[in-house]
Amino acid sequence: MNYDNLPTDDLKEFGIIGADNTFSKKLSNDDIQKFLKGESLVADNGKDRVVFQLKDENTRLEVNVFQRDRAISDILNEAEKGISYSSIEKKNSANDILGFEKKAFLYDEKLNQIVEFDLVKNSKELTQIIAERKNIEETNRYKNELQKLKDFLLDKMDNFPEIAKEISNDINIVSKTINTIDDATPNREQAQKQEKSDIQLGVNDPDRYQDANQEREEQQEQEQERKRGFRR
Incomplete structure (x- = not known):
């Protein structure tokens, strides 16, 4: 494979490739091919998550650092018993106002692994899974997490009116999801x-x-x- 255009120095700095210009043995062939096609490469360690992505026709490495509210090991342990929720925030860019995401982790029996869902981007899939479980406690907890996310986004929109339109898109998605839950499941009362x-x-x-x-x-x-x- 030709590595002439790749930012090899940056890739070596983060251990993605070694001194011999070969990719790390920790990466599968599928991971490497997706990375070279522009998809993200993710590394989790404790509370930190680092996302690598090749830009400008694979000539530049973009690195984004995120921090979770708790360690990934704690999140995964909880997800083995039920649904685990966690927030993650972008740390290396003070200008990225929307660098905040709410995640849900749960065990997928079909895939035999723990799967991560974004409460905004994957709202339809996540809502369907939770609805199929028919667990009122679990459903109410999901709704509470959505409400907290909605309150957070509304606060952001008040403080940063210049990006209100972009934030309102996420708020609409969250609001529709809450309405879907209310229509599909009975509340505790x-x-x-x-x-x-x-x-x-x-x-x-x-x-x-x-x-x-x-x-x-x-x-x-x-x-x-x-x-x-x-x-x-």
Whole structure:
């Protein structure tokens, strides 16, 4: 492969290629091919995430540094038991106002691995997965995370009106997702009302009362017969 146009010095600095100009053994052939075609190469370490991408016909290496709210190991451990949420923020550019993302991590049984979803970019896929689980606690937690993200974006839009249009696009997506959840799933109060209604329906079952009354009448008749026998 011809590496003449690649920014080899930068690639060596970050350990993507070695001194012999070959790619790191940690990278699969698929990773390398995607990277050379312009896709991102991601490295996670603790709370830090570094994203590498080749630009300008593979002549320049763009490096973006992000920081999570907690270590990736903690996030993945939690995701093995349920859905794990985490925020990530861009750190190497003070001018990137929108360098904030909210992520969800969950175990995919079909792929047999933990998958990462963006609450804005992957909202449809994530909402469908959570809806299929039919877990009210999980759904309410998802809705709360979306509401927190919406509040954060609204605050950003107030503070940076020059990019209000771009932020409003994300807000619209989040708002639609919240509405979809409200339409598709009952909230806790509705679930409790339904549960109470089911219990009352069982208590007021007329067949149960008829059976009980019939049994009581039979017992009374037997008691009267027993008393007659004593009189004789």
